[in-house]
Amino acid sequence: MKKSFLVDENGFYGDFGGSYVPEILYATVEKLREEYLDILESKEFQDEYMSLLRDYVGRPSPLYLAKRMSERYGCRLYLKREDLNHTGAHKINNTIGQILLAKKMGKKRIIAETGAGQHGVATATVCALMDMPCVVYQGALDVERQHTNVERMKMLGAEVRPVKTGNWTLKDATNEAIRDWCCHPQDTFYIIGSTVGPHPYPDLVARLQSIISKEIKEQLEEKTGRDYPDYLIACVGGGSNAAGTIYHYIDDERVKIVLAEAGGQGVETGHTAATIHAGRLGILHGSRTLVMQTPDGQIIEAESLSAGLDYPGIGPMHANIASQHRATVYSINDDEAVKAAYELTRTEGIIPALESAHALGVLPKMKFNADDVVVLTVSGRGDKDVETYLSHKEMAGEYGNF
Template sequence: MGKKRIIAETGAGQHGVATATVCALAGIECVIYMGAIDIKRQAPNVARMKMLGASIVAAESGSKTLKDATNEAIRDWINNPITTHYIIGSVVGPHPYPDMVAKFQSVVSEEIKSQLKDKEGTESPDYLIANIGGGSNAAGLYYHYLEDEKVKIISVEAAGEGIESGKSAATSVLGKTGIIHGSKTLLMQTKDGQIVEPYSISAGLDYPGVGPLHAHLLESKRAEFMSITDSDAMLAGLEVSKLEGIIPAIETAHAFAAFKYLDFKLNDIIVVNFSGRGDKDLNTYIDYFNL
């Protein structure tokens, strides 16, 4: 492609670390846009990116989180199209990005089919559960099961401090059709079309919309959406850590928190996408629980 520079946006920092790693291996300049608030709450991943040679640019506008980092990355990309390639971090943005990211992430459901065949004797679970901000990890989990109506899909978004609190990212409840970052989708917005600032304790779910694929899955009733509060997610993260010996990212903890509100049969096969590790969120866990 002849590009000499790679840019990306990141909320939780995982996509930023992955992009910085690729650039280090290829010897390409790397610039990561990240909300100023997210830089503080995801400090371990920021340190990783810097160690890998990436330059971190803080987004200081708006809510200073993922939406604003994406704004800055797109602005950079538009201004430097000849030298710069944008590796977008979710199933959002202008076409063909949502489709490209979903196809790349589809390795998740591809591997699930293989692993379930070995462990359960079937390729199809009864339930798929994933957290959803923009929706990249969820798109990968669902991809090879979208046409299989027997597989129930549950997308878990961030309710923040409560859906009616004014501090939420519950797009399925609060969103309306709109345009954000070059795609038509479901979006939290005012009556005159201004974006409502989202909130979540988890940096990766702090987004005012969802990818267009997920808006379609909600509208067509192929997926059920649930909204989980900060408190439920944090408690679920602590419980999973104690029961499984794996500390989940707070984004992932939202998916596990959904179990509290779902009724399963004893023999149901349930697949939860463990989308991120919690070492990046240790300071948040420590502060929240006074550990």
């Protein structure tokens, strides 16, 4: 029987995954586990979900042949344009699906965590659409550096709660969301934004994001005459856009998977968010995965210019494919990501999110053949990061001179 890198019946990806939750949440998580697949695979859900993706989100998102970047890197480079979705990122694919699931399970209140703010905006958006109350937890540091997204969430009717514990970033926002969930398990649905958390969340989010790779297959067939690329490239923090990008190819050995995590100031400096490079086995936010931690198990705070990748863990799917050598993982430092963002901006007229810029930062580290088909997911647009780009333009080298 051929080995699969998808989740098994016990909620594990190899040695990673599972469900490690407080007793007060056990019944809630178990009910979700029992019901999510039946709901997701029902015709009623699929009809409503696909209709909203088409008419509200604006899917399918384009697969764009980046001609100048292709010439620069000696391959056929296609960009999967998740930045063109409603709300400006891939996050809406997941929140649309999860809020439909929440309604069908009879939940009355939504909570979420957010780092860069894109998941918070996407959650606030679908809550406005479905007329449900929404509380978003965001680290106080991220509230400051993602001010525009905070105001968007408030405009959409969400209550944004700044979190001032830890280093005031994504991990701490997730901690507070889980505390809220523990206090309101009966009526509250926690829309987790990435492929993290207790089973079934990593699989649930991956399935909802798999629309990305489903479209890639169809679009590549139309553009190249075959439905698979030679390389797939995506950034990973928790890992949702990467999971969606690779979902339908994860067991296809013809396709090489390349992931980019946030190196911060460099893995060797300790000021990093490169969990796959710097982490070791542990349990974080309900899942057994790779975690950046001290020898006695205390969490080491992640550091990155990118609020969306600033997380000391990684989704169990990605921990597994890295440990099994199914994926090649690069650590992209802050300066490399900023330079890559400016390069795409000047070369193709696309300003990427700082998270996506880490995926672009992989390209100079790789050698391609001229006929290689490379698909890189631009997970979000860079409007939210313009102030960061401008304040660090010295990192952009030749592109920062303006």
